[in-house]
Amino acid sequence: MKKKMGVISKIIILVSILFFIPVVVYLLGYQGFKVRKFNDNIEIFYNEKFTYDEGDICYNSFFKCHKVSVSTKGRVDTSLIGEYTVYYIYKYAGDILTKKQTIKVKENEPPVISVDDNDFNVCHNQKDIKFNVTAYDNYDKDLTDKVKQYIKDGKVYFEVSDSSGNKAIVTKDLTIADQKPIITLNGSYMEFVKLNNIYEDKGANAYDDCEGDLSSQIQKSGIVDTSKAGEYQITYSVSDSVGNKQTAVRKVYVYPESNYNVATGKIIYLTFDDGPSAYTTRLLDILKKYNIKATFFLTNPKGYDSVILREYNEGHTIGLHSNTHDYSQIYRNTDAYFDDLYTIQNKVKEITGYTSTIIRFPGGSSNLVSKSYDGGTKIMSTLAKEVEEKGFKYFDWNISSEDAGGTTSTSQVFTNIVTYLNGNGPYVVLQHDTKNYSIDAVEDVIRYGLAKGYTFMPLSMSSPTIHHHIAN
Numbered sequence: 001m002k003k004k005m006g007v008i009s010k011i012i013i014l015v016s017i018l019f020f021i022p023v024v025v026y027l028l029g030y031q032g033f034k035v036r037k038f039n040d041n042i043e044i045f046y047n048e049k050f051t052y053d054e055g056d057i058c059y060n061s062f063f064k065c066h067k068v069s070v071s072t073k074g075r076v077d078t079s080l081i082g083e084y085t086v087y088y089i090y091k092y093a094g095d096i097l098t099k100k101q102t103i104k105v106k107e108n109e110p111p112v113i114s115v116d117d118n119d120f121n122v123c124h125n126q127k128d129i130k131f132n133v134t135a136y137d138n139y140d141k142d143l144t145d146k147v148k149q150y151i152k153d154g155k156v157y158f159e160v161s162d163s164s165g166n167k168a169i170v171t172k173d174l175t176i177a178d179q180k181p182i183i184t185l186n187g188s189y190m191e192f193v194k195l196n197n198i199y200e201d202k203g204a205n206a207y208d209d210c211e212g213d214l215s216s217q218i219q220k221s222g223i224v225d226t227s228k229a230g231e232y233q234i235t236y237s238v239s240d241s242v243g244n245k246q247t248a249v250r251k252v253y254v255y256p257e258s259n260y261n262v263a264t265g266k267i268i269y270l271t272f273d274d275g276p277s278a279y280t281t282r283l284l285d286i287l288k289k290y291n292i293k294a295t296f297f298l299t300n301p302k303g304y305d306s307v308i309l310r311e312y313n314e315g316h317t318i319g320l321h322s323n324t325h326d327y328s329q330i331y332r333n334t335d336a337y338f339d340d341l342y343t344i345q346n347k348v349k350e351i352t353g354y355t356s357t358i359i360r361f362p363g364g365s366s367n368l369v370s371k372s373y374d375g376g377t378k379i380m381s382t383l384a385k386e387v388e389e390k391g392f393k394y395f396d397w398n399i400s401s402e403d404a405g406g407t408t409s410t411s412q413v414f415t416n417i418v419t420y421l422n423g424n425g426p427y428v429v430l431q432h433d434t435k436n437y438s439i440d441a442v443e444d445v446i447r448y449g450l451a452k453g454y455t456f457m458p459l460s461m462s463s464p465t466i467h468h469h470i471a472n
């Protein structure tokens with residue numbers, strides 16, 4: 001029995017040994033590296049400090065995962081964005097494991113887009129709009145060239161991405177700014193054409209800020225009947241494609257030959273003070289061309305005897321203004337005034353043989369300048385009476401061209417005069433033939449007046465009285 005047990009035990013022990021030894025051997029042995037944690041890909045920011053990340057790798061057995069030694073290969077420069085590769089070399093008891101790790105260095109600051117704020121007014125048909133835009137990135141620096149621009153729903157979008165994929169978008173509201181076209185008349189806004197002559201309209205140009213030249217689309221309306229004197233109007237109109245309409249008007253005056261001595265009931269007296277001057281003969285030529293008679297109120301006509309004679313011979317009225325035109329002298333007292341007046345009256349008589357009794361007070365009868373010199377005697381009130389008692393007739397004016405101080409512009413002189421030519425008159429117009437720019441306006445004033453049916457007449461002793469209110 002004892003012997004039998006011994007055999008069984010031996011068998012058991014033998015079987016156990018045969019069975020367990022490999023298990024123990026296995027359990028005591030190693031199964032190689034075990035990767036418990038390792039990041040294949042790492043992203044870090046530009047200029048951030050990089051530290052190697054070896055993860056968690058050990059050398060494995062049943063009882064324990066043994067710590068292994070690790071060395072690295074490869075460098076990461078975080079001051080330069082990009083991809084870097086680092087190798088981790090793990091060693092244990094002569095066994096080696098190499099792991100590769102990719103490190104992406106990037107930055108997260110989007111570029112900054114700057115757009116000049118000044119002009120977001122665009123045309124409805126504008127395709128290529130240039131805005132003043134710049135883009136700057138902390139890493140890529142200037143990205144202006146890469147800015148993409150597009151327009152959507154009344155806004156303009158500016159978009160740019162940096163090399164790390166950070167995107168910036170700026171939007172600006174657009175204003176559709178389409179102005180009316182501009183019409184420019186060829187020639188003047190006023191044209192004059194003589195009765196029964198041909199009127200050729202010079203046309204007009206139109207320019208639109210968005211659509212450019214629209215001249216060919218100008219619609220013209222209005223007619224000029226050159227067989228009938230008067231004022232005509234030609235209207236030019238044009239619209240751009242979004243319906244902004246513009247019109248311009250030209251006045252055309254068809255004027256008859258001078259109707260001097262054919263009184264129409266609408267009378268203009270052109271009067272010229274302070275001459276003659278070097279410009280007076282040119283004025284006389286203009287008046288002659290239209291057979292218009294005017295009135296000259298003369299002042300100190302030294303050296304211009306022949307001009308005065310011409311004025312007289314050509315049918316103009318020679319009026320008397322003043323020999324000296326010196327307020328401080330003539331308005332001291334009535335004697336001084338009449339001394340001066342008779343001096344010029346005699347001079348005119350010497351030259352022309354004509355004794356003029358048509359006068360105009362220097363400064364007009366309403367002048368206040370006389371107050372400074374007359375010692376409080378209200379000299380204008382006295383003179384207004386006395387000149388009539390002595391057989392003179394004085395004339396003021398009811399239209400001033402403002403050519404003596406008010407303006408030096410010919411077109412303004414013209415406007416100052418014709419603005420008031422809106423009734424039957426009579427109108428006495430004040431100009432100075434010592435002012436060249438004023439003489440330049442005379443021809444248009446004549447043609448305008450003739451077209452409007454006025455008769456130009458010289459003043460005479462029987463002309464209607466045009467007096468100012470005496471203020472001194």
Ligand SMILES: [Zn+2]
Pocket residue numbers: 273274321325362363
């Ligand atoms: Zn004067």
